[in-house]
Structure formats: C-alpha cells, structure tokens
Amino acid sequence: MFVLASPSGAGKTSMAKRILAEDADISLSVSATTRGPRVGEKDGVDYHFIDDAAFDGLVESGALLEWAHVFGKRYGTPREPVREALSHGKDILFDIDWQGTQQLKARDSKDVVSVYILPPSLPELEKRLRSRGTDSEQVITDRMSRAASEISHWGEYDYVLVNDDFDTCLDQIRSILRAERLRRSRCKSYLSEYVRDMLAQGL
Numbered sequence: 001m002f003v004l005a006s007p008s009g010a011g012k013t014s015m016a017k018r019i020l021a022e023d024a025d026i027s028l029s030v031s032a033t034t035r036g037p038r039v040g041e042k043d044g045v046d047y048h049f050i051d052d053a054a055f056d057g058l059v060e061s062g063a064l065l066e067w068a069h070v071f072g073k074r075y076g077t078p079r080e081p082v083r084e085a086l087s088h089g090k091d092i093l094f095d096i097d098w099q100g101t102q103q104l105k106a107r108d109s110k111d112v113v114s115v116y117i118l119p120p121s122l123p124e125l126e127k128r129l130r131s132r133g134t135d136s137e138q139v140i141t142d143r144m145s146r147a148a149s150e151i152s153h154w155g156e157y158d159y160v161l162v163n164d165d166f167d168t169c170l171d172q173i174r175s176i177l178r179a180e181r182l183r184r185s186r187c188k189s190y191l192s193e194y195v196r197d198m199l200a201q202g203l
Helices: 012-022 052-061 079-087 098-111 122-132 137-151 166-181 188-202
Strands: 002-005 026-028 064-070 073-078 091-095 113-118 159-162
Touching: 002 012, 002 098, 002 166, 012 026, 012 091, 012 166, 052 064, 052 073, 064 079, 064 098, 073 079, 073 098, 079 091, 091 098, 113 166, 122 137, 159 166
Parallel strands: 002 091, 002 113, 026 091, 113 159
Antiparallel strands: 064 073
16 A cells, blocks of 8 residues: 655655556555545546545445545545455555545555655745646645645654656656565465475575
C-alpha cells in the first residue's frame, strides 16, 4: 500500500497520474466521498460519490480501511477492492491525508509505505493553487490554512520529498517504489524457493 500525500497544490495528484500511467503493477485506490463531483470527474473512476447516509453505512459496517473529514466532507477507502488487488499481487496507490495514513499504518504497518511531498515554500504553494484557476478565493484561503496543519505531520512519513522540480521529484518516487518492492520481506516466498532450489542443485 503506497501512500502519496501532500498539501493541496504540491503536485501529488499529477505525480500519481504519471506513476499510474507508466506502471502496470500499481493501481489507484478509489475513495468514497460525500462531496459532489468536480468538472470532469467520473463516479467510480475518480471517486465513489455517495451521500451521508451511505457513508454512515460504510463506517458502521466496517467496510472502510480508513476515513477522515476533509474541508467539511468525508473521504474513505473501501476495504474490499484493496484486498482484492493485493491478493493478486498488485500494489495500491493511496491519495489520502495524514489522518488516513495513520489509520492505514495502525491496521497494517508492515505493508504501508508512505511518502510526503513538500512544496518549495508556502508562497510557491499559494502561487500554484492560484494558477490552477479552479478555486475561489475562500477555497484557496482554506487550503493554505490547512496546509500548515498538514505539513506539521511530515515526520510521520517514511519518506519526505521536496517538489521544487517535478521530474526530479517524480524520479525519486519511482526509486522509492522500486526499492520497496525489492525488500527481502516482500520477496520472501520467492527467494526462499529460489535459494532452496539453488542449493539442492549444487549438492
């Protein structure tokens, strides 16, 4: 379970899209949310858009791996699609905040890899938010206010990167993903069989 997190505007979503487009062995965890779709978003692709009653049902039935309040709405990760993908040997990319990351690690700390992406500076972060041209002044103010709180949790992540150059930061994420896939603990069953067969052939 590969977590990419950052304050809004730091480049997380663009990097996640690049990773997903070029790596067939990782897929996106599609969150459920009580907010409405934005322009261009598709239900079941970008998010599962549901109402408060349906979200309450998911929480009460234990069907979510994690969930949190963000900007007055709720977001959560459905459990079954993640289990299904992991059972077939696929990595899962999570676009969640520090609250969701804490919950994931509490459930399965050994199989969660978390990466936090920092902006070069807060003024640059605000500049990026404004350049998108999609948010109102109030939304930008709210996002900047929340950014300081989110950034304060940087020490809880396994890796922390500064996105002062998109391609460099993206390459660092690729390197982390490759290295984590090669950890002995994740290759244990394959390596055990390989070494056993190798030693048997040498006898």
